[in-house]
Amino acid sequence: MQNFKKISENIYYLQEIKEKDYPNMGYIKGDKFSIMIDGGASHKQVDIFKKAVKEKGFSYPKVSVITHWHWDHTYGMSSLLTNTIVHSKTQEKLEEMSKWSWTLEDMNKRLQSGEDIEFAHENILKEFDDLSDIKILKGDIVFNDKLSIDLGNLEVEIFHTEAPHSDDSVLIFIPNEKVLFLGDCVSKDYYNNMSHDKDKIKLLIENIKDIDFKIGILGHNKPIEKDDLMKILYSFVN
Numbered sequence: 001m002q003n004f005k006k007i008s009e010n011i012y013y014l015q016e017i018k019e020k021d022y023p024n025m026g027y028i029k030g031d032k033f034s035i036m037i038d039g040g041a042s043h044k045q046v047d048i049f050k051k052a053v054k055e056k057g058f059s060y061p062k063v064s065v066i067t068h069w070h071w072d073h074t075y076g077m078s079s080l081l082t083n084t085i086v087h088s089k090t091q092e093k094l095e096e097m098s099k100w101s102w103t104l105e106d107m108n109k110r111l112q113s114g115e116d117i118e119f120a121h122e123n124i125l126k127e128f129d130d131l132s133d134i135k136i137l138k139g140d141i142v143f144n145d146k147l148s149i150d151l152g153n154l155e156v157e158i159f160h161t162e163a164p165h166s167d168d169s170v171l172i173f174i175p176n177e178k179v180l181f182l183g184d185c186v187s188k189d190y191y192n193n194m195s196h197d198k199d200k201i202k203l204l205i206e207n208i209k210d211i212d213f214k215i216g217i218l219g220h221n222k223p224i225e226k227d228d229l230m231k232i233l234y235s236f237v238n
């Protein structure tokens with residue numbers, strides 16, 4: 001049984017599981033309602049999240065904010081029972097994937113055509129014992145530039161950024177607690193020959209360097225202090 005780890009007064013996260021490619025999932029505890037970050041890789045990861053919410057005695061989130069379209073952040077969406085907020089580019093990919101058929105034969109075809117990649121393909125096969133369990137939903141609320149949510153005690157700022165990992169990268173900033181959720185946005189682009197585009201990294205740096213956050217939460221790593229994160233980003237472009 002995996003429990004929440006506390007980041008700040010009202011922010012918790014469920015820790016990633018490397019072998020399964022499960023990402024960190026966030027929980028932001030609001031007075032009016034709570035929100036979660038990311039949709040999880042599958043119903044199995046979402047079940048772990050639901051148990052962690054229950055174990056704390058917290059209210060189940062009403063809204064989930066999706067950081068980007070990759071399977072490990074979205075294939076749990078159909079089990080969430082929340083409304084989901086997605087960027088318009090994430091929505092385009094979700095729409096495309098919602099039409100995919102889930103037989104090994106069709107998965108192999110997508111691998112050959114380059115629509116999917118080996119890394120995701122293998123992990124999806126490991127995760128879903130029954131491929132017919134895969135149901136990909138589109139988001140409920142779609143935005144282009146930015147959006148804010150008032151949780152009563154907290155303001156949550158959601159915005160799109162250019163980033164090397166994917167074109168639909170969404171960041172979530174909670175000013176009161178100085179926490180920034182970044183998804184996988186600092187990583188390489190697995191769907192584009194592992195490119196790590198310096199121009200996109202520079203744009204990402206521009207977009208976050210003035211944000212007053214203390215802790216950054218990445219998709220697949222331990223929480224990181226802003227100074228350390230910025231040093232890593234600058235080292236990529238220098």
Ligand SMILES: [Zn+2]
Nearest residue numbers: 068070165184
């Ligand atoms: Zn990703």
